[in-house]
Amino acid sequence: MPGHRSHIADRRELRADARHNRDRILDAAREAFATRGLDVPMAAIARRAEVGVATLYRRFPSRESLVTEVFSDQVAECAGAVDEALADPDPWHAFQTLVEKVCAMQVADKGFTAAFMTAFPEAIDFERMRRRAEQGLAEVVRRAKAAGRLRADFAVADLVVLLQANCGVAAMAGEPAAVASRRLVAYMLQAFRAGNAAPLPPPAPLRLTHALVTRS
Amino acid sequence: MPGHRSHIADRRELRADARHNRDRILDAAREAFATRGLDVPMAAIARRAEVGVATLYRRFPSRESLVTEVFSDQVAECAGAVDEALADPDPWHAFQTLVEKVCAMQVADKGFTAAFMTAFPEAIDFERMRRRAEQGLAEVVRRAKAAGRLRADFAVADLVVLLQANCGVAAMAGEPAAVASRRLVAYMLQAFRAGNAAPLPPPAPLRLTHALVTRS
DNA sequence: AGCTAAACGGATGACGCCATCCACTTACGC
DNA sequence: GCGTAAGTGGATGGCGTCATCCGTTTAGCT
Numbered sequence: 001m002p003g004h005r006s007h008i009a010d011r012r013e014l015r016a017d018a019r020h021n022r023d024r025i026l027d028a029a030r031e032a033f034a035t036r037g038l039d040v041p042m043a044a045i046a047r048r049a050e051v052g053v054a055t056l057y058r059r060f061p062s063r064e065s066l067v068t069e070v071f072s073d074q075v076a077e078c079a080g081a082v083d084e085a086l087a088d089p090d091p092w093h094a095f096q097t098l099v100e101k102v103c104a105m106q107v108a109d110k111g112f113t114a115a116f117m118t119a120f121p122e123a124i125d126f127e128r129m130r131r132r133a134e135q136g137l138a139e140v141v142r143r144a145k146a147a148g149r150l151r152a153d154f155a156v157a158d159l160v161v162l163l164q165a166n167c168g169v170a171a172m173a174g175e176p177a178a179v180a181s182r183r184l185v186a187y188m189l190q191a192f193r194a195g196n197a198a199p200l201p202p203p204a205p206l207r208l209t210h211a212l213v214t215r216s
Numbered sequence: 217m218p219g220h221r222s223h224i225a226d227r228r229e230l231r232a233d234a235r236h237n238r239d240r241i242l243d244a245a246r247e248a249f250a251t252r253g254l255d256v257p258m259a260a261i262a263r264r265a266e267v268g269v270a271t272l273y274r275r276f277p278s279r280e281s282l283v284t285e286v287f288s289d290q291v292a293e294c295a296g297a298v299d300e301a302l303a304d305p306d307p308w309h310a311f312q313t314l315v316e317k318v319c320a321m322q323v324a325d326k327g328f329t330a331a332f333m334t335a336f337p338e339a340i341d342f343e344r345m346r347r348r349a350e351q352g353l354a355e356v357v358r359r360a361k362a363a364g365r366l367r368a369d370f371a372v373a374d375l376v377v378l379l380q381a382n383c384g385v386a387a388m389a390g391e392p393a394a395v396a397s398r399r400l401v402a403y404m405l406q407a408f409r410a411g412n413a414a415p416l417p418p419p420a421p422l423r424l425t426h427a428l429v430t431r432s
Numbered sequence: 433a434g435c436t437a438a439a440c441g442g443a444t445g446a447c448g449c450c451a452t453c454c455a456c457t458t459a460c461g462c
Numbered sequence: 463g464c465g466t467a468a469g470t471g472g473a474t475g476g477c478g479t480c481a482t483c484c485g486t487t488t489a490g491c492t
Contacts (some may be wrong), residue, residue, distance in 0.1 A: 004440090005322075006457090013460090014466060014468095014469095015459060015467095015469065016459070017459065017468095017469070017470090018459095018468075018469060018470090019456075019466030021469085021470085039449085041448080041449060041451070042451085043449075043450085046471090050445080052454095052470060052472065052473085053450090053451080053469075053471075054451090054452080054454095054469095054470070054472080055470060055471070055473055057452080058469080058470090061451095063450095085261075094229060099468080115461090133361045143461080158403070160396075161385060161396045161399055161400050162400075164384050164385050164387070164396065165381035165382065165384050165389060165400055166381065166384065167384040167387075168380050168381050168383040168384020168386075168387065169377060169382075169383065169384065170379050170384075171384065173378060177286050179417070179418065180376075180380065181418060182417040182418055182421060183374060183377055183418075184377050184378075184381050186416045186417050187374070187403075187404055187407035187408070187416070188403055188404070188407065190407045190414055191403040191404065191406045191407040192403070198406055200399065200402045200403070201394065201398040201399055201402050202399075203395075203399055212276050214456085230439095231437095231438060231488090231489060231490080232489070232490085233438095233440085233488075234438075234440090234489095234490065237439085237440085257478080257479060257481070258479080258482085259479075259480085260442090266472095267441075267457065268440060268441030269441075269442085269481080269482095270439095270440070270441055270442080270481090270482080270483085271439075271440060273439070273480090273481060273482080274439080274440085277481095302449060307438095360456070428466090433492100434491105434492090435490105435491090435492090436490095436491095437488105437489095437490100437491105438487105438488085438489080438490095439486105439488075439489085440486080440488085441484105441485100441486090441487095442468105442483105442485100442486105443482105443483085443484090443485105444481100444482080444483075444484100444488105445482085445483100446479105446480085446481090446482100447478105447479085447481105447485105448477105448478095448479090449476105449477085449478090449479105450476085450477080450478105451472080451474100451475095451476090452475085452476100453472105453473085453474075453475100454471105454472100454473090454474100455470105455471100456469105456470080456471090456472105456488095457464105457468105457469080457470070457471100458466105458467105458468085458469070459467095459468080459471105460464100460465105460466095460467100460468100461464105461465095461466095461467105462465090462475105
């Protein structure tokens, strides 16, 4: 089959100006998603990037493809945080730092959570990353439990609960969101700690995919 | 000034069929808001109520007026929960039960939180109720602290944080939301408890009004 | 029963967003 | 330089929601 072009290669064969505009679009989209959330009008992104709507749609046929591209590095950063936690010799410190880091990312960028949580059928990369994150997370949790620092009845799904909760906090207006999130995370981490553990209601049977952000 | 009609009296002077339709609309709106959230199309409500759109708009000129009317009894129920807590001789039990109850209400009805949290400038009744709830809440917290059951560095604003967090959890799909919420609340209540208190980051300077649900 | 004002509901225009089309412009290999 | 394919952006049609208008129906009083 001649002339087959993978979706990885097509960015190399762009003309110089097209490449430039593509970058402008990505920058604009990044900012727009971060401040206004994931369902900002396409036209607004185009305007901010100072390109026509057509250019935007030509480069990214669907909103999802744009989202995927915009957040790919942030997802990578997220996965990096998991790796970092896995490299940490102190299991509880690893767990705590990971949770804090991810939640802070969530607050810093309104779109990120939605992008990461929402199940985009198209976004294979996300799916792969998500699985990897899930496995890494499970390992971090296992270690923290084994070290006796994390309560035994903690479920990995509880992290999804926290992420979702933090997402709700992140929905608040700018700066209070950060303060509130820190407060929430601090409380939750103390509750996660082994030792002072009163019994809990049954855990939610959730995987990362199950956490849906209400998006029309 | 003759013929002045207060906005309280106008429901009495309705014709029988109008009154009937008004009730149908309220029922339909209640269900629609609970299941689909607060920004369900007006037309959908009208269809469900089997009335024309015009009837809906005539009775409730703005969406807010409809929301106010629909949730007035739920807000009252909420205030009732605060009174109940104030009547409870056990301060911690009062606090715990109140938190659990309100969070459960939040999950049960998607629209409720948004209605209660969102600042509707028009909804004076809500404002009054909210103030009352805030004062009652502060008293419940004060008592629980005085009894030595609630950690001293707990801030009333932390309840706003929890409400907002729980709102995020409530955004999940139907049944998992309830499970996750129970789990979240259980964790948080354990963290709120006095005794096992590690230091916390500074509290968020929030009143109930500051918690905004992102609505368009 | 008959009258009238109140109430009804479908049709309608305005608006915003999506996604595509097409006439014009520009980069880049020759 | 110049030809051409790639690229561009504004205009455009489709869709769904909002909110109002207006011709028709109906409750309720006499």
